[in-house]
Amino acid sequence: MTDEPHFTGIPAQPPLPAGSSAVPLAGVIGWPIGHSRSPRLHGHWLKRYGLRGHYVPLAVAPEHLGQVLHSLPRAGFVGVNVTIPHKEAALALADVVTDRAALIGAANTLIFRPDGRIHADNTDGxxxxxxxxxxxxxxxxxxxxxxxxxxxxxxxxxxxxxxxxxxxxxxxxxxxxxxxxxxxxxxxxxxxxxxxxxxxxxxxxxxxxxxxxxxxxxxxxxxxxxxxxxxxxxxxxxxxxxxxxxxxxxxxxxxxxxxxxGLGMLLHQAAPGFERWFGVKPEVDAALRMAVLE
Structure with a gap:
């Protein structure tokens, strides 16, 4: 199998301090977003690995994207996936962009770092x-x-x-x-x-x-x-x-x-972001396919 994509110079999210009550949040931003299977996908992994965290759908109109992206870290979000129609705009709003995302001209995975910077990659390929x-x-x-x-x-x-x-x-x-x-x-x-x-x-x-x-x-x-x-x-x-x-x-x-x-492409593109947000490399298997198709 090909090498996993990586966010150049971006380590996985640091572990939460012992005794911390903070719960890492992630989600998927789109307009509309009700059709997305990503919450079911990431929810399966969170439950499977017994992880603290939540992954939620976020319906964001195009004119509000920048404001929302810059406010999410203050609400406890460690990153988001980005889908139609925001992939190109999210790339333009990012502070650091991988070569792959720049070549494709779109971002589907964002990481919010503690220093406030937004890092963008594209894991679709x-x-x-x-x-x-x-x-x-x-x-x-x-x-x-x-x-x-x-x-x-x-x-x-x-x-x-x-x-x-x-x-x-x-x-x-x-x-x-x-x-x-x-x-x-x-x-x-x-x-x-x-x-x-x-x-x-x-x-x-x-x-x-x-x-x-x-x-x-x-x-x-x-x-x-x-x-x-x-x-x-x-x-x-x-x-x-x-x-x-x-x-x-x-x-x-x-x-x-x-x-x-095409379902496997959806499942595999999600894995790198999940690993960086929640600290566990997830498995793409038959159980995940079944959970997403239910």
């Missing part, structure tokens, strides 16, 4: 790689080209992670081509942009195929694309996890492909 490796341990990024569908924030994290792990060529297509062109400009010559109308062509010879769009999610239109060029030995994964088995994954599996659902 780590979560993506760890999920694939857990469910397809024989997978190797260097085995062949990767094809990424979509060019949003999640795609940028996936692109960064795949390139870091040695993908020889990364093909990308987005309905709005300019966003894919921007990724190529920022990530380099190994990125090849395809027009959306030619999306099926980028599957030819691809060893790894990733849907990073919301197409296929419950309530959204399905991802429909020609799969004729899909290699039967390709690894196909979908970042969507509601439903777990999307039409895209089912069609790829019918062609003989190995498939990996």
């Amino acid at each position: 780590y979560g993506f790689i760890a999920n694939v490796q857990q469910h397809a341990p024989e997978w190797q990024a260097a085995a062949g080209p990767a094809a990424v569908i979509g060019a949003g924030g999640a795609a940028r994290a996936v692109v960064a992670a795949l390139l870091e792990h040695g993908v020889p060529e990364l093909r990308i297509a987005n309905r709005t081509r300019i966003r894919a062109d921007q990724i190529r400009a920022e990530f380099g010559a190994r990125v090849v942009v395809y027009d959306w109308a030619q999306i099926g062509n980028m599957l030819e010879g691809a060893a790894t195929v990733v849907n990073s769009t919301s197409m296929g999610m419950e309530g959204m239109q399905p991802l429909r694309m020609p799969l004729d060029a899909l290699r039967p030995d390709a690894l196909v994964t979908d970042l969507v996890y509601t439903p777990l088995d999307t039409l895209f994954l089912a069609e790829a599996r019918a062609r003989g492909c190995r498939t990996v659902d």
Whole structure:
């Protein structure tokens, strides 16, 4: 498995003084936030390891984000996860940013240090790689080209992670081509942009195929694309996890492909933040999946 992401120069939260009545708090900030499974996820870990602490959902409107982030430490918060639509804004508000978060252009994990500084990282790419490796341990990024569908924030994290792990060529297509062109400009010559109308062509010879769009999610239109060029030995994964088995994954599996659902990415991306906030490295296993899916 790939190395755990780390917050450069940021140690884990110091232990609470003996006899302290303080309870570390963490949470997830979004707008809206009622749909988030992160409280259930972190709550499972807190209970499993018998830790003092709470993890709560925080609905924060965009215009209040800065004020809230700077007030949370005074309320006992040691850090937060950040989700849509705040990931880019949170990065801009941070005092220290990891190289990975800067490259992706977004933050999903913040640590509030005792000196008042906000440290930001992005663990989405780590979560993506760890999920694939857990469910397809024989997978190797260097085995062949990767094809990424979509060019949003999640795609940028996936692109960064795949390139870091040695993908020889990364093909990308987005309905709005300019966003894919921007990724190529920022990530380099190994990125090849395809027009959306030619999306099926980028599957030819691809060893790894990733849907990073919301197409296929419950309530959204399905991802429909020609799969004729899909290699039967390709690894196909979908970042969507509601439903777990999307039409895209089912069609790829019918062609003989190995498939990996998107829930594990959510679980794995959460682990580094939990470790730093609460001082225990959590395990991502079947019991956690069941707890989050209940």
